[in-house]
Structures are given as C-alpha cells and as structure tokens.
Amino acid sequence: MINQDTIIALATPSGAGAIAVIRLSGPEAIAVADSQFRSVSGKKLSDQKTHTIHLGHIVDEERTIDEVLASVFKNPNSYTGEDVVEISCHGSNYIQQEIIQLFLRKGCRMATAGEFTLRAFLNGKLDLSQAEAVADLIASDNAASHQIAMQQMRGGFSSEIAKLREELLNFASLIELELDFAEEDVEFADRSEFKALVDRILFVLKRLIDSFAVGNVIKNGIPVAIVGEPNVGKSTLLNALLNEERAIVSEIAGTTRDTIEDEISIGGVGFRFIDTAGIRETQDVVESIGIKRTFEKIEQAQVVIYLFDAGAFSEEKATFKVEIEKIKNKYPQKPLIVLANKVDSISDVQKSELQSQISEVALLSAKTKFGVDELQDKLLGFVNTGALQNNNTIVTNTRHYDALLKALEEVSKVKDGLESGLSGDLLAIDIRQALYHFGEITGEITSDDLLGNIFANFCIGK
Known part of the structure; x- marks a missing residue:
C-alpha cells in the first residue's frame, strides 16, 4: 500500500498569516526541492546533512x-520515514499557492488527508494507536485531552498492549508446539503460569475498558444541562460560567426559546454547558418547541443542574421539591446538582430554612458570581482525574474500546477453558482470536478499509 511517489501539502492552516509551512515527502522530495531552491550559500540540499535548515x-x-x-x-x-523537505515561506495565500503549483508541475502529487501520518505508520515510525493520537493531539482543546493524547502518541497505551500481546504470544507458541507432539501427551506450557498470566491480562483489560468512561468525556467534553423554571437565572449562570454575555438575559419569562451551548475548561477538563428553555406550561408554540428540546438535552447530558429562585422558595417549596424528585426519578443515573439562585436577595434566616428543607441544595448568586467557584469544583469532582494525575493509561478511542471488549471476551474464554481442562487445540483458537484483537489496536493487523477510514479524519498536511 506504500506509494512511491512524492507528495506535497500545506502543513499550516490555510489562509494568510505571518508564516506558512509547505511539506514535501517521498523519494524525490529533496531532488524536486533542489530544482527550484536557490540557497544563498550556493549549496544543494541533497549535499546537506539531515535535520538542517x-x-x-x-x-x-x-x-x-x-x-x-x-x-x-x-x-x-x-x-514519515522518507526524505522530507519543509519550506517555510511568507504566509501570503498567493505565495503558498504559487509554490505548491510549481512543485505539482515538477512531478509532486497533492497529499490526501492524513497521508503523511499514514506513511509514518506504514514505514514503521508509529504504530496505529500512536498515529490516531496525532489526530487527537491536534484536536485537543483542554489540558486533560492534551495530556492523554501526548501519552498515547509517546506509546504509553500501545506499549502496554504490546507487552500483553507478547506474553500471550509466547504462551500461544508453546500451546501450538504441544499440538505438534499431541501423540506424546506432553505439556510445554505451564498451566499454572498461564492461568496467572490470563488473570493479569483480564485485570489490565478491565482497567483499560473502565477508563474509557472517563477518557471519552475528557476527549469530547462533558455535557451539562442547566434546567429550571423560566426566569430563575439559567442564562445568567451560563454567562457567569463563561465570563461573557453569551445568553440574552431579561426579566421577561421565556426569553430563552432554544438551547444555547458553549464550552469551557475547568481544571483542564472540557465542560459543555447547555442553557435550556424554562420548563413551564405555555401556549406559545415557539416556546413549547424550546421546552421539548430542553428534555432532549437532559437526555443527552451527563450532568444536570436544576436551578430555582431562592426568593420564591417559601411560596413554591412544594413545587420545587416535586420537580427535583421528578428529575431524580426520571434520570437516576445522572448526577444532579440542585442550586438555589439569587441568594443575594434573601436573608440568612431564609437561607437556613432553605438548606434545612432541601439537604443537597447549594447556594448561588449567578449575578454576583457567589458560589460559582464551588459549583465548578463540584463539577470537576464528577470526573475521576486521579488516573490523569497518576499518569495511568486512559482509553479515549471508540475503536480501541471495541477491540478491548472483544479481546476481553476471548481471554475470558481462555480462562474458562483452562479451568475446565480444555484441550490445547481448542485453547489455541481462543488465544489466536485474542491476539487478533490486540493486533487491531496497534496495527499489526489492518485492512485498507480500516486505514482509509482512520486517516480520512485527519487534516490535509498531517
């Protein structure tokens, strides 16, 4: 599948800028660059040492x-593992295109999306999980997703998988060897050692699979729905969290007719806040559609913030309690944060009464930003960042997660076979399948369709 031609692409974002970088890679990259490059020293690029400018x-x-x-x-x-030349030119659109078109006329081909990284994989410079981490690194928009991508690009995840695969492969070889001496009834693979290895592999696989719940939300951001009755301060809270006037705020109930979303980073983790239309009975057709979307967003959210007006609590405490219980019962698996807003307008006695009536309530004034820091700490507490702090491997890729689940299933079959005294030839079948799924992760086992699907999601120039 390795192409032998020379490819070219803009490696920096398109558009005008101070500097642009144009990348060439392939067997003729240096020769083609030499044909159009005139060094101030008069020397040819082909005569220069590698890693020189x-x-x-x-x-x-x-x-x-x-x-x-x-x-x-x-x-x-x-x-890429090939000859590469990177040309840093001035960032004019005209200059960029003139240089690229010049080299295309000299025999280069425009690179496809992710083709430089694909060549790096095919030439053994990266394994497949590391190559995928390159795309994650480019897309990272908070400290946590950046840290995970860097760890995977350096081979943290793939080295853990490769070690397990190597140990399993060693025992698989001994099991296969036994099949060659089946008539002599000999065992080359120590079954007690093999069982200990299988238990260790199962432990690691389960840990990696469990980490996906954290890794997926860190990579994609944690959706948080802000819900409540109209005019309780949902939009004001969104603005306070974002530190900007993102949502329109007014004293008129029902101002927010549709959901508004924006993302911020808290403690290095991305949170996507969704300001929803106020929940109430209404005859307004547009507002009704907004309320319907509110419930759709609650379904999609992983955390729900229920906001109510602290000043209206004395008169409507029964209503608020019913609404809180409704959300708890309808979405028992979702963490719920109950916030009493506008506490700057009530007395200390009223605050005490409120907290005694609703034990889980937190006090907030979105207008003055009182309680916003505590809310951010609580949200961050829902994310298990201990794995990050301990530099443990975290799975963020859905393809890896699927392969790990399949590997877990096959290794579990191997364990059951060992415990039931299954013959070596049947054990070997399950071991081969487990090795296959391990190989899928790191790229020892691939197909052109799989590679095409993975690298199609890369940007051109990388």
Whole structure:
C-alpha cells in the first residue's frame, strides 16, 4: 500500500498569516526541492546533512517567488520515514499557492488527508494507536485531552498492549508446539503460569475498558444541562460560567426559546454547558418547541443542574421539591446538582430554612458570581482525574474500546477453558482470536478499509 511517489501539502492552516509551512515527502522530495531552491550559500540540499535548515529563494525559471527557509530531513530519520523537505515561506495565500503549483508541475502529487501520518505508520515510525493520537493531539482543546493524547502518541497505551500481546504470544507458541507432539501427551506450557498470566491480562483489560468512561468525556467534553423554571437565572449562570454575555438575559419569562451551548475548561477538563428553555406550561408554540428540546438535552447530558429562585422558595417549596424528585426519578443515573439562585436577595434566616428543607441544595448568586467557584469544583469532582494525575493509561478511542471488549471476551474464554481442562487445540483458537484483537489496536493487523477510514479524519498536511 506504500506509494512511491512524492507528495506535497500545506502543513499550516490555510489562509494568510505571518508564516506558512509547505511539506514535501517521498523519494524525490529533496531532488524536486533542489530544482527550484536557490540557497544563498550556493549549496544543494541533497549535499546537506539531515535535520538542517537553509536560507534561500524559491524560483520559477527567472522569477523569484519568495525568500524561504528549507528544512531537510533525510530518511529514515524523518516523521514519515522518507526524505522530507519543509519550506517555510511568507504566509501570503498567493505565495503558498504559487509554490505548491510549481512543485505539482515538477512531478509532486497533492497529499490526501492524513497521508503523511499514514506513511509514518506504514514505514514503521508509529504504530496505529500512536498515529490516531496525532489526530487527537491536534484536536485537543483542554489540558486533560492534551495530556492523554501526548501519552498515547509517546506509546504509553500501545506499549502496554504490546507487552500483553507478547506474553500471550509466547504462551500461544508453546500451546501450538504441544499440538505438534499431541501423540506424546506432553505439556510445554505451564498451566499454572498461564492461568496467572490470563488473570493479569483480564485485570489490565478491565482497567483499560473502565477508563474509557472517563477518557471519552475528557476527549469530547462533558455535557451539562442547566434546567429550571423560566426566569430563575439559567442564562445568567451560563454567562457567569463563561465570563461573557453569551445568553440574552431579561426579566421577561421565556426569553430563552432554544438551547444555547458553549464550552469551557475547568481544571483542564472540557465542560459543555447547555442553557435550556424554562420548563413551564405555555401556549406559545415557539416556546413549547424550546421546552421539548430542553428534555432532549437532559437526555443527552451527563450532568444536570436544576436551578430555582431562592426568593420564591417559601411560596413554591412544594413545587420545587416535586420537580427535583421528578428529575431524580426520571434520570437516576445522572448526577444532579440542585442550586438555589439569587441568594443575594434573601436573608440568612431564609437561607437556613432553605438548606434545612432541601439537604443537597447549594447556594448561588449567578449575578454576583457567589458560589460559582464551588459549583465548578463540584463539577470537576464528577470526573475521576486521579488516573490523569497518576499518569495511568486512559482509553479515549471508540475503536480501541471495541477491540478491548472483544479481546476481553476471548481471554475470558481462555480462562474458562483452562479451568475446565480444555484441550490445547481448542485453547489455541481462543488465544489466536485474542491476539487478533490486540493486533487491531496497534496495527499489526489492518485492512485498507480500516486505514482509509482512520486517516480520512485527519487534516490535509498531517
């Protein structure tokens, strides 16, 4: 599947900027660059050492297009494992296109999405899970997702999987060897050691699978729905959390007719807050649609914030309690935070009464931002960041999660077979299947369709 042609693409975002980087990779990358690059020192790029940078000009016959820096990376010591040249030019759209079109005329081909990283994988510079982590690193928008992507790109996850696969493969070899001597009834694989290995593999697999619940929300952000009756301060709370006037705030009940979403990072973890339409009986058709969407967003959210007006509590305590119980009963699996807003307008006696009536309530003034820091701490508490702090491997990729589940199923079959005294030939079948699913993660076992699907999601130029 490895193409032998030379590819080119813009490696920096499209559009005008101070600097743009154009990347060439392939067997003719240095030769093609040499044909249009005129070094100020008069030296050719092909005569220079790898990992060196040279000042010069890109020329098209007698016309100078731009003064550039050309970085040379010779195979196999490059990102792709091929000869690579990176041209740093001025960030004019015109200059970028002129240089790219020039090299296309000289025999280069435009790179497809993720093709540089695909070549790095095919040339053994990265395994598949590390290659996928490159895309996650580019997409990371908070400290936690960045940390996980960096760990996986450095091979933390793949090395753990590779170690398990190697140990299992060693025992699989001994089991297969026994089959060659079946008539002599000999055992090369110590069954007690093998059982201990299987138990250890099961433990690691279950830990990795369990980590996906945390990893998935860290990678994609944790959706938090802010719900309550109209005019209790939901939009004011959203604005307070975001530190900007994102939602329209007014004294008119029902101002928010549709859901409003925005994301912030709290303690390095992304939270996606959803300000919903106030829940109430209404004849307004547009507002009714907004309320319907409110319940849809609660279904999608992983945390629900129920907000009510502390000033109206004395008169409507029964209503608030009923609403809280409704949410608890309808969504028992979702963490619920109950907030009494506008506490700046009530007395200390009223605050005490409120807290005695609803034990889980937290006091808040979205207008003055009283209680907002405590709310952020509580939200962060729902995320198990201990794994991050301890630098444990966290699974964030759905494909990896699926492969781990299948591997767990097969290894569990191996354990059951060992305990029931299953013959070596039948054990070998389950072991091969487990090894297959391990190989799917790191890329020892791939298909062109799988690779095409993975790298199609990359940006062009990476």
